[in-house]
Amino acid sequence: MKQIVKNAYWPQIVGAVAWLATAGLTYFIPNADDFPRTTTFAVVCLGIAILSAISLPLNKVRYYGAWILALALFIGIWEVVQAKLLLLPRPFFGAPQELLDVFITDWAKLLNSLAHSMMLLVGGYLLGCIIGFVIGVGMGWSKLFGYWAHPVLRFLGPLPPVAFLPLLFAVIPSSFVAGELLMAFAASFPVAVLTWSGIAGVNPSYYDVAKTMGAKPLFLIRHVAIPAALPFVFVGMFMALGSCFYMLVVAEMLGVKAGLGFYMQWAQGWAAYPNMYAALLIMAVMCTSFMTLLFKVRNRLLRWQKESIKW
Amino acid sequence: MVDSLVKQQKIEITNVSHSYSLDDHDLPVLEEIDLTIEPNEFVVILGPSGCGKSTLLRMVAGLERPEQGSIKANGEEIIAADPSRIVVFQDPTLFPWLTVRQNVELGFKIQKKKDDKAISDMLEMIGLAGFDNAYPSQLSGGMAQRVALARALVNDPSVLILDEPLGKLDSLTRITMQKELVNLWRNKQFTGLMVTHDIEEALLLATRIIVMRQRPAHIIGEFKLDMDYPRHRDSEELLKIRREIFGLLGHKSDW
Numbered sequence: 001m002k003q004i005v006k007n008a009y010w011p012q013i014v015g016a017v018a019w020l021a022t023a024g025l026t027y028f029i030p031n032a033d034d035f036p037r038t039t040t041f042a043v044v045c046l047g048i049a050i051l052s053a054i055s056l057p058l059n060k061v062r063y064y065g066a067w068i069l070a071l072a073l074f075i076g077i078w079e080v081v082q083a084k085l086l087l088l089p090r091p092f093f094g095a096p097q098e099l100l101d102v103f104i105t106d107w108a109k110l111l112n113s114l115a116h117s118m119m120l121l122v123g124g125y126l127l128g129c130i131i132g133f134v135i136g137v138g139m140g141w142s143k144l145f146g147y148w149a150h151p152v153l154r155f156l157g158p159l160p161p162v163a164f165l166p167l168l169f170a171v172i173p174s175s176f177v178a179g180e181l182l183m184a185f186a187a188s189f190p191v192a193v194l195t196w197s198g199i200a201g202v203n204p205s206y207y208d209v210a211k212t213m214g215a216k217p218l219f220l221i222r223h224v225a226i227p228a229a230l231p232f233v234f235v236g237m238f239m240a241l242g243s244c245f246y247m248l249v250v251a252e253m254l255g256v257k258a259g260l261g262f263y264m265q266w267a268q269g270w271a272a273y274p275n276m277y278a279a280l281l282i283m284a285v286m287c288t289s290f291m292t293l294l295f296k297v298r299n300r301l302l303r304w305q306k307e308s309i310k311w
Numbered sequence: 312m313v314d315s316l317v318k319q320q321k322i323e324i325t326n327v328s329h330s331y332s333l334d335d336h337d338l339p340v341l342e343e344i345d346l347t348i349e350p351n352e353f354v355v356i357l358g359p360s361g362c363g364k365s366t367l368l369r370m371v372a373g374l375e376r377p378e379q380g381s382i383k384a385n386g387e388e389i390i391a392a393d394p395s396r397i398v399v400f401q402d403p404t405l406f407p408w409l410t411v412r413q414n415v416e417l418g419f420k421i422q423k424k425k426d427d428k429a430i431s432d433m434l435e436m437i438g439l440a441g442f443d444n445a446y447p448s449q450l451s452g453g454m455a456q457r458v459a460l461a462r463a464l465v466n467d468p469s470v471l472i473l474d475e476p477l478g479k480l481d482s483l484t485r486i487t488m489q490k491e492l493v494n495l496w497r498n499k500q501f502t503g504l505m506v507t508h509d510i511e512e513a514l515l516l517a518t519r520i521i522v523m524r525q526r527p528a529h530i531i532g533e534f535k536l537d538m539d540y541p542r543h544r545d546s547e548e549l550l551k552i553r554r555e556i557f558g559l560l561g562h563k564s565d566w
Contacts, residue, residue: 203404205400205402206404208369208374208398208400208404209400209406209417209462210421211374211392212372212373212374212392212393212394212396212398213392213394213397213417213418213421213466214392214393214394214418214421215421219421223420227406227408228406228408230408302408304409304448305407305448
């Protein structure tokens, strides 16, 4: 939606002031317990206050002015509740500066975990999408293929991929490969079903039109059936991505010895809860980024569709 | 003009019968159809909706085979679809994922030809220059059907098969498109084979009208029309034929 009304200035101005206030109370009010990086955190808040102030002329930033304010209030209240008054029990609840401390001291490990998770996710997801797509096209197109594939899909597809986890980790020596396969399995089912139903639902007149102009079966699959089914394929890929996120965390918590899930498990073992919050935060950013990327690709390929939602 | 001679196709439909199987019984749709279409004729088949006319067209196009009888083009049995006989359907059936230009280019893409000028000229001729990059979802019904016509005609078919192509347009757009169809037919020198249930449309366009009765379809009348174009819908000759057709279709007192 295009913003026609000029964004008001006051939320961002108040937001900048609120960040300044958060910086002040962080620095000047004494902590109730021993918390690291309190000064650094105050400086970060001050930095955000200054950034908010100087970005005031930017229309795009000002659109999020209310969010700047809301976040300042949230962080400020959190700081007071936890660092200054210690109302919630440690170590389960961390203060903002503890989270900051994790990022500063443990960034290398977090980054490494992120890289591992992404490798596992991307590889498994793409493999699963390709397998699912091929199965779906085959089932939609060929009766013989459908005869063999349909019962298998019906039998194995609804099974939660997690159920394979103990078996795969036992049979396959590399937990990374096992995780990859689980992810591929999780992704392939929705993609296969949706691709199949997309191909089966193609308006038969489209084929007639192409046939009367001399099209051969290969052209019909590549240039009629697949593009016509593409909206469905993307619904399948969307669902597949969701179940891959799920599988990723489960696989990393239960077998794979790397990645954000593993990091969280490890953090819990050491009662390092702020580390877990940091990993959660990174995981959320990773998931939403992949989702955004998928929607970007979708909107590009399906730009001919009149109605499409914005992610 | 050897080229246009090669292009000509004489269509011979001999003793064609056909039925569809419906649950447990057979539903006959065509019964002993005999019809010969000479090159450059504009034959309009007229009959009530759902009487099997479309099935006959699909057979001439090579999209279906008759159970009985034969359909030949220049003496050769039609066994498969061929770009020399192109169908325009009642729905524009444009590919929604392709732009207007890419839709018109479809036949060339299938036949691995490249001729940008032919596409541009065709779009110009059909009044859609400047809409190259529009998607079908952005077009009105009339415009979409024009694109469908362009997509067919750019292949320079010798037979253009029209299955109620104007059936879903509003009446004003329809009148415009009828005129355009006549002009296209006279310019591009193809043989027209059209199905409609609109008597007036048949009278305005056809060089010959074939009247069919309800299922199973069977030819019950034939009218040759040699009047010049553009025709006027209230001319005495047309009204006379119109009356006879109404009579044939069992509406003698209704017209």
